[in-house]
Amino acid sequence: MGLLHTVNKSPFESKTFDTCLGYAKDGSTVLLIEDGVYAATTGTSAADKIKNASGVTFAVLGPDLQARGLEGKLADGIKVVDYEGFVNLVAEHDSVQSWL
Amino acid sequence: MKFSIQVNEGPYQHQSADTAYQFAKAALAAGHEIFRVFFYHDGVNNATKLAVPPQDDRDIPKLWSELAKENDLDLVVCIAAAQRRGMMDVDEAKRQGFEDNNLKEGFRISGLGQLIEAGIESDRLVVFGA
Amino acid sequence: MAVKKFMYVNRKAPYGTVYALESLEVVLIGAAFDQDVSLAFIGDGVYELTKGQNTEAIGQKNFSPTYAALGDYDVTKIYVEKESLEERGLTLDDLQHLVWEDEDEDWAEKDSIRLVSRAELADVMAEQEIILSF
Numbered sequence: 001m002g003l004l005h006t007v008n009k010s011p012f013e014s015k016t017f018d019t020c021l022g023y024a025k026d027g028s029t030v031l032l033i034e035d036g037v038y039a040a041t042t043g044t045s046a047a048d049k050i051k052n053a054s055g056v057t058f059a060v061l062g063p064d065l066q067a068r069g070l071e072g073k074l075a076d077g078i079k080v081v082d083y084e085g086f087v088n089l090v091a092e093h094d095s096v097q098s099w100l
Numbered sequence: 101m102k103f104s105i106q107v108n109e110g111p112y113q114h115q116s117a118d119t120a121y122q123f124a125k126a127a128l129a130a131g132h133e134i135f136r137v138f139f140y141h142d143g144v145n146n147a148t149k150l151a152v153p154p155q156d157d158r159d160i161p162k163l164w165s166e167l168a169k170e171n172d173l174d175l176v177v178c179i180a181a182a183q184r185r186g187m188m189d190v191d192e193a194k195r196q197g198f199e200d201n202n203l204k205e206g207f208r209i210s211g212l213g214q215l216i217e218a219g220i221e222s223d224r225l226v227v228f229g230a
Numbered sequence: 231m232a233v234k235k236f237m238y239v240n241r242k243a244p245y246g247t248v249y250a251l252e253s254l255e256v257v258l259i260g261a262a263f264d265q266d267v268s269l270a271f272i273g274d275g276v277y278e279l280t281k282g283q284n285t286e287a288i289g290q291k292n293f294s295p296t297y298a299a300l301g302d303y304d305v306t307k308i309y310v311e312k313e314s315l316e317e318r319g320l321t322l323d324d325l326q327h328l329v330w331e332d333e334d335e336d337w338a339e340k341d342s343i344r345l346v347s348r349a350e351l352a353d354v355m356a357e358q359e360i361i362l363s364f
Contacts, residue, residue, distance in 0.1 A: 034119060211259065227362060
């Protein structure tokens with residue numbers, strides 16, 4: 001099922017989110033966690049990039065959205081998962097690349 | 101499935117130490133096995149027995165120690181990273197000529213080979229860091 | 231013991247943080263396990279391989295000579311991302327010339343560094359079973 005990529009940095013603080021998109025092949029999943037969840041918010045260039053990466057599935061860690069008060073600002077097309085969902089994503093994919 | 105986890109950052113400094121713990125807890129709750137949790141870089145500081153965080157906040161070393169006890173987990177602190185940062189168990193402290201040691205119950209010190217072995221023996225290895 | 235495809239992903243510059251050094255230490259220890267090892271240098275990670283590092287004035291140990299020994303540790307696949315080099319105004323010439331000796335070809339010396347595009351490296355990464363990041 002391809003790789004699971006995780007991104008934990010804000011797309012405004014670092015280029016990690018962009019780098020990850022350059023490596024996420026069709027059929028892979030990008031999971032946004034920790035400060036990476038800011039890439040899942042509406043009205044941002046990150047949200048546009050997510051929309052354009054049509055072959056890639058995007059997910060975001062709900063607890064991290066909640067912690068940062070972002071639940072009302074979630075962009076379209078991004079699945080919210082909890083830690084159990086995170087575990088499932090790891091199990092479902094062939095391997096994990098944590099973009100640090 | 102058999103998971104292993106690598107923790108690269110110290111407690112409180114970076115959320116990855118918390119995320120790793122939450123992931124481990126969720127994996128166990130879902131019935132998976134955790135082969136090993138390997139603490140590297142500043143991650144070795146999660147093993148301190150001397151942390152006294154504020155009463156109204158989580159005690160990260162204690163959380164790991166308790167999770168390990170309840171689930172018979174193998175929490176390994178990398179010896180090379182530990183030596184650099186002054187994390188010593190009883191044996192290592194004696195070997196280095198120190199009177200004091202600071203490794204919390206539930207953690208053990210071992211070599212980097214344990215991380216590679218974890219990758220070989222597990223179905224998935226997940227890295228948490230900065 | 232099973233043989234798995236291990237990739238070590240390096241994206242951080244040396245000396246500003248410890249990750250480059252401690253990543254290399256894992257690679258050296260890992261060599262004893264005879265796995266199928268690849269190293270990837272992406273983004274600022276390409277700076278780890280540059281020539282002419284002189285750390286005397288900052289008081290840190292210069293660990294860059296260790297990269298030259300990787301060939302002796304059976305690390306023969308060192309991927310450097312082309313776009314990362316170009317963004318930083320670097321060419322292969324700015325990097326150490328890393329080699330390994332192929333015992334199947336009379337110990338012929340071969341280049342360890344594989345300059346690849348992001349797309350090519352993404353394909354290599356997608357094949358890996360265990361990916362370690364630092």
